[in-house]
Amino acid sequence: MxxxxxxxxxxxxxxxxxxxxxxxxxxxxxxxxxxxxxxxxxxxxxxxxxxxxxxxxxxxxxxxxxxxxxxxxxxxxxxxHPGRGGSRFCPNMREHCHFYCEACGGVFDIDWPADHGGVPMPKGFEAKRYEIAIRGVCPDCGARPGHGAPPG
Amino acid sequence: MxxxxxxxxxxxxxxxxxxxxxxxxxxxxxxxxxxxxxxxxxxxxxxxxxxxxxxxxxxxxxxxxxxxxxxxxxxxxxxxHPGRGGSRFCPNMREHCHFYCEACGGVFDIDWPADHGGVPMPKGFEAKRYEIAIRGVCPDCGARPGHGAPPG
DNA sequence: TTTCTAATTGGAATTATTCTAGGTTTTGAC
DNA sequence: GTCAAAACCTAGAATAATTCCAATTAGAAA
Missing domain, CATH: 1.10.10.10 (Winged helix-like DNA-binding domain superfamily/Winged helix DNA-binding domain)
Known part of the structure; x- marks a missing residue:
């Protein structure tokens, strides 16, 4: 077969x-x-x-x-490219952003609204790819008081 | 004095x-x-x-x-965080994007229009910083036929 | 000035990634 | 099918980027 x-x-x-x-x-x-x-x-x-x-x-x-x-x-x-601890890989090829949680180190896909309009390029610059990184605190860590840092 | x-x-x-x-x-x-x-x-x-x-x-x-x-x-x-060859440092603290030339490796500051509106966060995510990377070809390299690759 | 603690230093250690050389698999021509 | 060429895989060495460590130095508050 x-x-x-x-x-x-x-x-x-x-x-x-x-x-x-x-x-x-x-x-x-x-x-x-x-x-x-x-x-x-x-x-x-x-x-x-x-x-x-x-x-x-x-x-x-x-x-x-x-x-x-x-x-x-x-x-x-x-x-x-999270910036710390080596690159990572993502099989989601839809247009999206990456959210990096500063507390737990987790990486999350965030939808990127279709109407973003892009960034106007100065003359001569040819943009091929956009990558948006957002840094902050994810829901789980935000709910925890210590923000993910282990106590003691 | x-x-x-x-x-x-x-x-x-x-x-x-x-x-x-x-x-x-x-x-x-x-x-x-x-x-x-x-x-x-x-x-x-x-x-x-x-x-x-x-x-x-x-x-x-x-x-x-x-x-x-x-x-x-x-x-x-x-x-x-360019992704290749180690992190870089930038004393420009205005809101801006970074353009990475894939041909010469140069990094350029690109203005980020004030009216970008941001990306709507799903419930619970607390965004602290945005980083926009744009990859492509810079004016100098775009003007060169070989796109920066040394001939021979 | 004294004292306390943060900061600096050189070198070792760690981490992430690429390179190298040799063996294996796949492909395409016969 | 057989053969050669090209692409691929593998282990381990090499390189690059960053962090760690223990001992010394130097800010700054009292």
């Missing part, structure tokens, strides 16, 4: 996007993409590595970096 | 801001701030270190990191 082509991670999307970008579909790339789709908590490369290893013990960290790179290149994944 | 209190870098601003945040005014902090004001090209910590050393040969890299941290803490400097 042939592999189901529209399962969550093996769908035509991944294969298509890769080949369109001149890249190949490999088990490792599937696995890395699957990991990202499974738990959308903006993991770091290292976290992706640990999760991917559970199903594919021989995958290497270098490969995870390469796969993430490939996925970013073919437009299925965003490379997110 | 007393030191002039409103010279570019020794002005009341630095001293005041530091003490308000419970920090002390030190020669090193002055020097680091002076370096940032002198050439507003969004240097990395290492670049700040090299520039600061010219006038203050004994300053250490660890101190530069500490000083930058202090300046950020007291609201005189922004910590900028």
């Amino acid at each position: 042939k592999a189901v082509e529209n399962s969550k991670t093996r769908g035509p999307l991944l294969s298509e996007r890769l080949t369109t970008s001149g890249l190949r579909l490999t088990r490792q790339r599937e696995q890395v993409y699957r990991v990202l789709l499974q738990k959308r908590d903006h993991p770091t490369a290292d976290e992706v590595f640990l999760r991917a290893k559970r199903q594919m013990p021989d995958i290497s960290l270098a490969t995870v970096y390469n796969c993430l790179d490939a996925l970013v290149q073919c437009g299925l994944v965003r490379h997110v | 007393k030191a002039v209190e409103n010279s570019k870098t020794r002005g009341p601003l630095l001293s005041e801001r530091l003490t308000t945040s419970g920090l002390r005014l030190t020669r090193q902090r002055e020097q680091v701030y002076r370096v940032l004001l002198q050439k507003r090209d969004h240097p990395t910590a290492d670049e700040v270190f090299l520039r600061a050393k010219r006038q203050m040969p004994d300053i250490s890299l660890a101190t530069v990191y500490n000083c930058l941290d202090a300046l950020v803490q007291c609201g005189l400097v922004r910590h900028v």
Whole structure:
């Protein structure tokens, strides 16, 4: 029986996007993409590595970096730059912002209203991508008195 | 004669801001701030270190990191996160965006129109700071055919 | 001036990422 | 199918950015 082509991670999307970008579909790339789709908590490369290893013990960290790179290149994944503690990865390709909680370090997707209008560019600047970061306190930490800092 | 209190870098601003945040005014902090004001090209910590050393040969890299941290803490400097190659620092505290040229790596301040309206936060999220990054090609690189990539 | 504490220093340690070299898999031409 | 070329994967080394640490120095309040 042939592999189901529209399962969550093996769908035509991944294969298509890769080949369109001149890249190949490999088990490792599937696995890395699957990991990202499974738990959308903006993991770091290292976290992706640990999760991917559970199903594919021989995958290497270098490969995870390469796969993430490939996925970013073919437009299925965003490379997110929180500023502290390494970059993170996000398979949500809709236009959105990232909210960084200063208390717990969590990263959240926030919708970006379609009517934002953009920022007018000075002459000569060619804008390709916008990335909006919002820093503050998330609902959980806001509700806690200590703002996430462990007591004692 | 007393030191002039409103010279570019020794002005009341630095001293005041530091003490308000419970920090002390030190020669090193002055020097680091002076370096940032002198050439507003969004240097990395290492670049700040090299520039600061010219006038203050004994300053250490660890101190530069500490000083930058202090300046950020007291609201005189922004910590900028380009995503590649280390964070950068910006003494422009007006509301503005950062444009990252993908060809030459340059960082440019772009005005942010006052009427942006902000992004509506979901219930419970408390936004403290917005950071808008724009990636693309700067005027100089756009004018060059190779887009900044060295030929050959 | 004394005293207290924050800040500085150099170097070691840590963390995140990239590089390198060699082995493996995939693809496409025959 | 077979073969060669190209792309890919892997482990471990190397590099880059940042933080940590223990000992000294220097602001600033009394």
